[in-house]
Amino acid sequence: MVTVSVIMYKRLGIGNAEIGLYTSWLYLPWVIKPLWSPIVDLNCTKRKWFLAMQLVISMAFLGIGLFLPSNSFFIITLAFFWMAAFASATNDIASDGYYMIGLTQKKQSFFIGLRSTFYRLAMVTGQGLLVIFAGFLENKYGDNTKAWSATMISAAVLMIILTVSNFFTAPKFEETTTELKEKPAGFFEVFATFFKKHQIGVALLFVLTYRLGESQLVKMASPFLLDDLKVGGLAYSTEAVGTIYGTVGVIMLSLGGILGGILISRDGLKKWMLPMLLALNLPNALYAILAITQATSIYAVVGTVVLEQFGYGFGFAAFMMYLIYVAEGASKTSHYAIATGFMALGMMLPGMLSGYIQEWLGYDGFFIWVVIAALPAFIVLRYLKYPADYGKKTAESND
DSSP states (O other): OEEEEEEHHTTTTTOOOHHHHHHHHHHHHHHGGGGGHHHHHHOOOHHHHHHHHHHHHHHHHHHHHTTTTTTTTHHHHHHHHHHHHHHHHHHHHHHHHHHHHHHOOHHHHHHHHHHHHHHHHHIIIIIIIHHHHHHHHHHHHHHHHHHHHHHHHHHHHHHHHHHHHHHHHHHOOOOOOHHHSOOOOOHHHHHHHHTEEEEEEEEHHHHHHHHHHHHHHHHHHHHHHHHOOOOOOOOOOOOHHHHHHHHHHHHHHHHHHHHHHHHHHHHHHHHHHHHHHHHHTTHHHHHHHHHHHHOOOOOHHHHHHHHHHHHHHHHHHHHHHHHHHTTTTTTTHHHHHHHHHHHHHHHHHHHHHHHHHHHHHHHHHHHHHHHHHHHHHHHHHHTTOOOOOTTTGGGOOOO
């Protein structure tokens, strides 16, 4: 959602600084979602919550599509994006709890790669398939506003179809005893027990810095490919950018996420944390090389996206598994929401400044800065303590 808003506003003439600032505010609901996570825990089932929120997201996309042709489209569509963001954050709380209640720890580690892959596939659908469709309509209509309006209405229809499908296919495994076991004892106790966890300060610092570089790159990667050569971009079309991310990007992202989950399940989190952190950040240097050389070769661009997407999927598997570890214990649904709230904060704040940094440093200087911004996570990792075999699938737990 945030990614597609970046590309949409870029094609509708909004500047990089405004895009970086205002679309980064869309991360705020994920930052503050712990404030209402106990409400999700205390009322109804997780299944009912995520079905309701998916319906709200559908309505928000429909509103965006209908109001894009208006004179005040930027303010109005941002309001609908906010509506979708709050619903999506609440959906995250419910679906995360649904995942953790329904699977054992060992199964969670095995499927974490698939889970993060499908999470990223949803994002790639925004910056891939939807963008390809929007680019096709731009060429067909010769009117970017009309093209993106039709695209967002189509996204709303797709979301409604998926919501109905989930209504009939999502298992109803939340038994009364399980629900009572997972519900927090009290609203404020949820927060008190979370911040009393062992080494919580170091853990949260790691969560905030794990994607410090990537959080800025993801905001400016698409504008970089779309911008003209005279301003440091690579002058690719909307359709080309969508095709690159929606084809090889999807494949490599999926492979990286699935492989990451399998390896953690086989060897435990400790062995793969550093390699996965490296995989997440090293490909960012390739964007710096592209920006410095302004190499427009399709092979160079696709190669960069291939490695970056594979590295993201691979590295994100370790991150998600560590967040599950942080949330272990009573009230894990709410605690996971708090942990992912800090994860969103680590995406929001750097992302808000990314457009200003890019305009100040240019694309070449910006991507060099992105590489440097990855270093704090490696420093914090040295002080991080967690079980070496966490997430490892043992012979006794092959169920």
